[in-house]
Amino acid sequence: MNKAGSSFGKFLFLWSGQFISAIGSGLTSFGLGIYVLQMTGQTSAMALVTLLAFMPSLLLSPVAGVLADRYDRRLLMVLGDSLSATGLIYILICMLNGGAQLWQICIGVTVSSVFSSLLDPAYKATITDMLTEEQYTKASGFVQIAGSAKYLISPLIAGLLLAVADVELLLIIDICTFFVTMPATLVVRSGLVSKKSEQPQAFIQEFKEGWKAVSGRRGVLILVIMTSVMTFFIGFIETLAMPMILAFSNSTVLGTLETVMASGMLVSSAIIGALSIRRNFVRMLAVSLFCSGLSIAAFGLRENVILIGLSGFLFFAMLPFTNTALDYLVRTNIDNSVQGRAWSLIGLLSQFGFVAAYMLAGVLADYVFTPLLVQGGVLADSVGRIIGTGSGRGMGLLIIIAGLLLSAASIIISRLKSIHSLENRGGPCITE
Template sequence: MDETEKSFHKFLLLWAGNFVSSVGSGLTSFGLGVYIFKQTGRASLMALVTLLAFLPSLLLSVPAGVLADRYDRRILMVLGDSLSALGLLYILLCLMQGEAQIWQICVGVTVSSVFASLLEPAYKSTITDLLTAEQFSKASGLVQLAGSAKYLLSPVLAGFLLGIADIRLLLIIDICTFFVTVSTTLVVRKGLTGRSVPVSSSMASELREGFRGLTEKKGVFLLAAMGSAITFCLGVVQTLASPMVLSFSNSTVLGTMMTVVALGMLVSSFILGSITIKKGYSRLLASSLFGAGVFMALFGLREDIIFISVSGFLFFAMLPFANTSIDYLIRTNVGNQIQGRVWGIIGLISQLGYVAAYAVSGILADYVFTPLLLPEGVLAGSVGKILGTGDGRGIGFLIVLAGLLLCATAVMLSGMKSIRGLEKRGVYEP
């Protein structure tokens, strides 16, 4: 077995740990969402918890990227994975004493998110350490397959477990997954040279260097900036899909539906993991995003669980192609020595859309769009004739609008020459 094959096998071991971690975090995410909605009936509070689980990791992703370039990336992954369990332990202890209050859940998910911020830049940079450029598209498909586990396996598993136990069991399982992921990371670390560099410059200067690495190619910076519009649309459907379905169904149906729609990501990730794409990434990006926008709009169109499941399946099927295209175009145009910093900055810029979606979508759904499409609402006689009226139809309307916005973003991306040019100017050297 040559060194390239050995490195890919190490990547597969690291990926397996990430897969287990994804299943565990999906259990917690699904369980907390159902718990909060049953306690309050408000989409805005579900969105608040989602925001607090996301925002600290986003804000800390840039300094975490600097650390990933300074120090051993595998040790950072171990620390992030282990310490993030503290927030879950806090929520579990609160539940052991009775019902957890919303503010207690908020504290727990925030603490977990702070330490989880160490993971993403270190993990993405480690993939570059292990693989050659020709293996990136295959690895990206597998990484997205692991990420899809939280949508594919976790909801149906959580729905079953909630039928025989309560959310405390889900938290315990999630906490236990940290032992698996930490072990696989330590095993992979044994075969790699530690990345600890002399700290001869300040964090501010290293951040400036990372920002220069991001902006020296206009197309890379535009991908990060346009990513904000993309993640805003995705954040809307992520936040509102559960309350929309729960408005006319139950948690068991929701869990089954989420598993079915995540099969789309599974199928696409398997395809990407078994083939090698050599060119056409910019066209693939635009077309897959446009398709995702169309199916997102259809997702919110009707209160029909079969129609929603099919639309959601096709929506999820588009995402791995878009993610792989973005990943390849950035990874091959940024030098490995600064990738930790660049990925951290890109994460901050591109995922600001999630912050905006999590902050406003629940409020808009509860206080603006839902009243508009109640039977006596202002839009009941117009939009209501197409979408229907009722408690969840305002949420559906908001998801439709987000899907149309994603289509418009895809059209804009297709016309940007600087993004198409990234396929001709890669700088990566294995």
């Protein structure tokens, strides 16, 4: 086997551990979401848990990026994976002692998120360590298959397990996945040297270098800003899909729908993994985002299982094309020596949209849009005649609005010359 093939083989071994870990994380996410909704009856409570599971990892990602460029990236992945399990263990102990309260779940997911922050920058930078530029898009397809596991495989397994057991079993399975991911990471670590800076610098200096890598090319910076806008709109469907479906169905239907919808990501990720896409990444980004927005709008239109399943499938099918285009355009315009810092800052800036969505979606749904579309609500006799009325229709309207705005954002992206210049790395850069 040639060197490139051997490197890709190591990547696949590392990826297999992350694939299993993603399944475990998906089990916990699905189980805790239903647990909190049943306990509180509030979408805003579930959104709070989602926010606390996400925001600490996001805010700490710049520090994690510096560590990924300074220290052994595979060792950081092991530490992050193992220490993040402590938060889940805390929630499990609370549940076994009579049931976890909302504040206890919030503490547990926050602790888990803090240590999980070590994982993503180190993992992405390790991929760059391992592979050649020609292998990036293929690797991106595989990475997205692993990412889709929490939506494709986990809901189906969780739905079946919850029919015969409680959420505690899902937490136990997630905790145990560490014993699979750690050996895979350590095996890959052997014989692989991180491509990092030879002279460690002060953290603040390394932050500055990471920021310079992101802002030094105008197209990269604008793309990151536009990605934050995109994640804001996508965050609404991530927050509201579960309570919207549960408003007229049950957890079994929810789990089945999530599996059907996420299969779109699996299909398109497999296609991307099998192909070598080498051009037209900006066009692919704009078209996939436009179609994603229309799919989101259709998702919230009616309380119809078939329509929700089909539109959700199309939405997930578009995401790998969007992510692959973003990944390639950024990765090929940033020097490898600062990739850890750059990816962490990109994650911080681009995913602020999710934070804003998680903070707003539940509150808007519970206190503004749901009252508008229940029987006798202000919009019941107007908008309600089109999309229906009931406890889940306000969330549906919010999702429709988010989808249409996402499609509008994709049109703006397709017209920005600075983003088109990223496909020609000889284009102009910002100078200090």
